[in-house]
Amino acid sequence: xxxxxxxxxxxxxxxxxxxxxxxxxxxxxxxxxxxxxxxxxxxxxxxxxxxxxxxxxxxxxxxxxxxxxxxxxxxxxxxxxxxxxxxxxxxxxxxxxxxxxxxxxxxxxxxxxxxxxxxxxxxxxxxxxxxxxxxxxxxxxxxxxxxxxxxxxxxxxxxxxxxxxxxxxxxxxxxxxxxxxxxxxxxxxxxxxxxxxxxxxxxxxxxxxxxxxxxxxxxxxxxxxxxxxxxxxxxxxxxx
Ligand code: ZN
Numbered sequence: 001x002x003x004x005x006x007x008x009x010x011x012x013x014x015x016x017x018x019x020x021x022x023x024x025x026x027x028x029x030x031x032x033x034x035x036x037x038x039x040x041x042x043x044x045x046x047x048x049x050x051x052x053x054x055x056x057x058x059x060x061x062x063x064x065x066x067x068x069x070x071x072x073x074x075x076x077x078x079x080x081x082x083x084x085x086x087x088x089x090x091x092x093x094x095x096x097x098x099x100x101x102x103x104x105x106x107x108x109x110x111x112x113x114x115x116x117x118x119x120x121x122x123x124x125x126x127x128x129x130x131x132x133x134x135x136x137x138x139x140x141x142x143x144x145x146x147x148x149x150x151x152x153x154x155x156x157x158x159x160x161x162x163x164x165x166x167x168x169x170x171x172x173x174x175x176x177x178x179x180x181x182x183x184x185x186x187x188x189x190x191x192x193x194x195x196x197x198x199x200x201x202x203x204x205x206x207x208x209x210x211x212x213x214x215x216x217x218x219x220x221x222x223x224x225x226x227x228x229x230x231x232x233x234x235x236x237x238x239x240x
Pocket of ligand 1: 034146
């Protein structure tokens with residue numbers, strides 16, 4: 001089976017459509033949270049993904065935008081975008097985001113937004129944090145998002161190997177335990193402005209990372225028209 005694994009769409013419909021088109025036919029879609037927040041199309045992204053996703057977990061922005069999370073820790077731009085999204089979200093979108101779980105487990109795969117230890121909040125940038133999380137999931141594989149950077153940790157009892165995947169790089173995950181981040185669809189932060197995702201092949205036990213260009217200008221224009229913060233508009237151009 002081939003699964004499209006994506007995260008951090010952040011209400012960027014143009015980026016989401018580009019990813020769905022680029023990935024083509026898959027057997028299922030797994031979403032690692034933050035469907036909304038930052039971008040101009042929260043309802044459109046929820047409605048687009050809702051019938052497609054086989055599994056979807058909640059992100060911190062999903063919770064914040066439905067008032068389920070205190071946003072005083074967000075920076076000023078994120079707070080403004082969150083308040084805009086709270087006003088824009090339809091009752092149906094809110095109801096969908098409200099029911100998203102923090103963790104999902106299917107067979108050999110655990111899904112969480114931030115980490116299996118603290119699913120909503122923890123950022124997994126470093127190998128030590130990844131290693132500590134080994135005790136918090138039981139499956140061989142855990143997919144996370146939240147950092148907006150594609151990254152893999154291969155974990156043994158004694159060592160943690162950190163792998164920064166290359167675009168179009170295919171990696172075998174047949175040995176060891178893994179924490180794998182597909183990067184962000186709607187607001188990449190690794191210096192590559194293209195939307196990021198991966199395809200998991202559960203028969204071959206491989207993950208293949210992909211980047212796809214989308215109309216950044218289209219999203220930026222809609223953000224500006226919506227009155228979203230200029231810094232959030234500009235960062236899409238730089239992948240940061
Ligand atoms: Zn995010």
